[in-house]
Amino acid sequence: MAENAKQAAEGMDARWYRTLGSGIWAFLNSLKLTIFILIALAATSIFGTAIEQNAPLQKYIAEYGETWGNLIIYTNLDNMYYSWWFRGLILFLAVNIVVCTLERFPPKWKSLLEHKQERFDPKLIEKFAHHETLSIGASPEAVRDRLLQVLRKKRFGTVSSGGGDEFFIYAWKGRIGRLGSDMTHISLLLILLGALVGSVYGYRDSIFMNVGNTVKFSNESFMLRLDKFWIDYYDTGHIRQYNSLLTIIEDGKEVMQKQIWVNEPLDYKGLKFYQANYGLSWNKLEEAQLTFRHKVKEGTEVSFPVKWNTATDVPNSKYSVKVIGYTADFAYDEEDNLVYSKSENPNNPAIKIEVYEGEKLVSSPWLFLNYPGIFPAIPDSDHDFVYTGHKGTWFSGLQYSKDPGTNIVWVGSAVMGIGFIMAFFIYHRRVWIHIKGGGQSTEMKIGGTINKNTFAFERDIREITESVSSN
Amino acid sequence: MILSLVFFTFAFIFYILTTTAYAGYWVFRKKWLGQIATAMACIALGATTMVLISRAGESGHGPFSNLWESMVLFIWATNAGYLLMEYRYKFKAIGAIVMSIVTLAMLSASLLPYRFKDVEPLNPALQSKWKWMTSLLSRWDLQNYAIGWLDFHVVTTFIGYAAFAISFGLAILYLLKNRYESRQQRVKLLEAIPDSKVLDEMSYRAIAWGFPFLAVGIVSGAIWANYAWGGYWSWDPKETWSLITWFIYAAYLHARVTRGWRGKRAAYLSILGFAAVVFLYWGVSFILPGLHAYA
Numbered sequence: 001m002a003e004n005a006k007q008a009a010e011g012m013d014a015r016w017y018r019t020l021g022s023g024i025w026a027f028l029n030s031l032k033l034t035i036f037i038l039i040a041l042a043a044t045s046i047f048g049t050a051i052e053q054n055a056p057l058q059k060y061i062a063e064y065g066e067t068w069g070n071l072i073i074y075t076n077l078d079n080m081y082y083s084w085w086f087r088g089l090i091l092f093l094a095v096n097i098v099v100c101t102l103e104r105f106p107p108k109w110k111s112l113l114e115h116k117q118e119r120f121d122p123k124l125i126e127k128f129a130h131h132e133t134l135s136i137g138a139s140p141e142a143v144r145d146r147l148l149q150v151l152r153k154k155r156f157g158t159v160s161s162g163g164g165d166e167f168f169i170y171a172w173k174g175r176i177g178r179l180g181s182d183m184t185h186i187s188l189l190l191i192l193l194g195a196l197v198g199s200v201y202g203y204r205d206s207i208f209m210n211v212g213n214t215v216k217f218s219n220e221s222f223m224l225r226l227d228k229f230w231i232d233y234y235d236t237g238h239i240r241q242y243n244s245l246l247t248i249i250e251d252g253k254e255v256m257q258k259q260i261w262v263n264e265p266l267d268y269k270g271l272k273f274y275q276a277n278y279g280l281s282w283n284k285l286e287e288a289q290l291t292f293r294h295k296v297k298e299g300t301e302v303s304f305p306v307k308w309n310t311a312t313d314v315p316n317s318k319y320s321v322k323v324i325g326y327t328a329d330f331a332y333d334e335e336d337n338l339v340y341s342k343s344e345n346p347n348n349p350a351i352k353i354e355v356y357e358g359e360k361l362v363s364s365p366w367l368f369l370n371y372p373g374i375f376p377a378i379p380d381s382d383h384d385f386v387y388t389g390h391k392g393t394w395f396s397g398l399q400y401s402k403d404p405g406t407n408i409v410w411v412g413s414a415v416m417g418i419g420f421i422m423a424f425f426i427y428h429r430r431v432w433i434h435i436k437g438g439g440q441s442t443e444m445k446i447g448g449t450i451n452k453n454t455f456a457f458e459r460d461i462r463e464i465t466e467s468v469s470s471n
Numbered sequence: 472m473i474l475s476l477v478f479f480t481f482a483f484i485f486y487i488l489t490t491t492a493y494a495g496y497w498v499f500r501k502k503w504l505g506q507i508a509t510a511m512a513c514i515a516l517g518a519t520t521m522v523l524i525s526r527a528g529e530s531g532h533g534p535f536s537n538l539w540e541s542m543v544l545f546i547w548a549t550n551a552g553y554l555l556m557e558y559r560y561k562f563k564a565i566g567a568i569v570m571s572i573v574t575l576a577m578l579s580a581s582l583l584p585y586r587f588k589d590v591e592p593l594n595p596a597l598q599s600k601w602k603w604m605t606s607l608l609s610r611w612d613l614q615n616y617a618i619g620w621l622d623f624h625v626v627t628t629f630i631g632y633a634a635f636a637i638s639f640g641l642a643i644l645y646l647l648k649n650r651y652e653s654r655q656q657r658v659k660l661l662e663a664i665p666d667s668k669v670l671d672e673m674s675y676r677a678i679a680w681g682f683p684f685l686a687v688g689i690v691s692g693a694i695w696a697n698y699a700w701g702g703y704w705s706w707d708p709k710e711t712w713s714l715i716t717w718f719i720y721a722a723y724l725h726a727r728v729t730r731g732w733r734g735k736r737a738a739y740l741s742i743l744g745f746a747a748v749v750f751l752y753w754g755v756s757f758i759l760p761g762l763h764a765y766a
Contacts, residue, residue, distance in 0.1 A: 031725055031728060031729045032729060034722075034725050035722045035725050035726055035729070035732070038718045038719070038721050038722040038725070039718070039719070039722050041715075041718050042714075042715045042716075042718035042719050042722070042747075045711050045712075045714060045715050045718075046715065048706065048711060049708040049711050049712060049755070049759055050759075053706065081706050081711075195704075204701060204702060234592045236592065238591070238592050238594070239594065239595060240592070240595065240598075241595045241598060242595055261595065261598075262595040262596050262598070262699055263595075263596070263598055263599045263620075263695075263698050263699045264698070265698060265701070272701065274699070274700070274701040275595075276700075276701065399700075399701040400701070401701045401702055403702060403703075406697065406703060409693070409703060410694070413690040413693075416686065416690070417683075417686075417687065417690075420682075420683035420686065421683075424679045424680070424682070424683055452679070453672075453676065453679075454672060455559075455560065455672065455676070
């Protein structure tokens, strides 16, 4: 008794388990779920284009108010394409694809392999949506031969059977088209896999480099140097292209030099450098224009250029100067005793110079373009330096990224292309023909199916019947 | 004077005439009206082709770099796609709705402010000529005629848009026809257009062309972005909306395989899909800022 009860309980258990399991399976196997997920992905994606992504959190509160702002942050709508629920939706789609493929592919494969029907019930033909019955004034054999000829010319595969005055023909074409949808589905999984690999092992960042700078990257063994940046113009004055000349340095050796521009990145060991941005540097100059003058006497001004970080003799004096610093938008942090640039725009340009008398450093003042002469450049002297202008130097904004998943995405895209050609432009046609002779004429029944594009099939049937009846 | 704008005006007149002729054919069902309509459509197509060619000559690059130029391409592809369809299926009355859409597109292109129509050299981001093609053509000193990702990406995408526009027109006709068919009413005005079943199938065939072309457009855009922007996908509004559109048409294709989702629901999805296309094309360009500088 106890044994029986246990068995019964187990049976119950298994049944409950199985019911739930098959329920979930049937749910995941449904095309309605696919449609639902696709529409849900489309609908939710709109939020990410309407709401600014990855802004500082306070901005959402300020823009949408306390309630809505918090709701946006709480539901990850501020970074929705990377949120758990959006990724969950994509995962759901992937599972849906896998289940549907597992469920549909094996029987489809089997039916595509074992599809030939040498003999069939002629009544079958009349059940097709496309079917016709004709009467032809020729012998059954002649009709069969003519049909086989036409079908082969139309690149159908054929089998025929029968003899005497009754023949059966089965013809087919484009079986491979049936696999197009599976190819497409697999390609989507590949693309998702590539995206996953990229999101785990890839990264993306950007840097600004002044000409001559060298940068070391934390994850890489090599360094990057910007040798040159320049802009090409059209004759009309429009910008044609931005270019950077980059050098890769590894183990102290220059291993690669390449000119990059927008649309032409440098690729070294999977790390790619892109021309993304440019501008006038906010912390470096090519040269500054200085004026040396007597504080009181008029007509003593001498103006001269000073190259960046290069000691230059001041004409008709005992001094020499050097430009060692520049900020485009001067600001001073009193707490840290630091000078910095508030922005990259030249709102308040200032240079730091060093003044030498022979070898001796006399002073190192900041000079301001907008406020000439507010601080004396040389203490206890009746001479002064005034900063009157400059020639800027370019910085180049580079974006760099590494994404080992990219090639998987391209493979997926190629598979998708093949899948589309198979799915949309190769139609699986199957034709059944029954020929029966009776006295003067031969009766021919023709019918069949196509998986897509019924127009094309109607044309096929018409062409086949016309070719026989015109005999 | 810009020659392309002259051709544009010429084409515009012919599109209005074409639409009128097709509408006349729909209403009066006279064979000669249909023949005139088709002839007009061919002339309009020729004029549109001339707009594109003359613009390419004026700007020195493929005519795909601003909103006006891309509108002309859209009009060209829709007209060409329609004529192909008419040639294959021999239904002329459908031309009335497709050509109305085209004429509307012509009108909106002509109303664009001048800065969207201007002849401009390619900016740095749009210089994407294929190196292999440039070096191949330079053998005969034809390197200026090399094309690149810009041309490929825009043309494939717009063939997709055109197919969706045609499908949209057919879906509307389907809903119209189906409404009276289901009531078993015979409306004389609707006799010129084919049965709803045929319209449903034709609408699907148009999407069966548009969907893979949009996919090729998206993928070629991704390949190009991988050269120009530092990654194949960055959830730029244009990218996201192209994906949204693609999802809707993917839903359409799956809906057709599901019983009970053919016909009406499929027609609604086709209309929804085209609404997404319009937003993807114009809405994103004007409302949502992003990396796509133009159309």
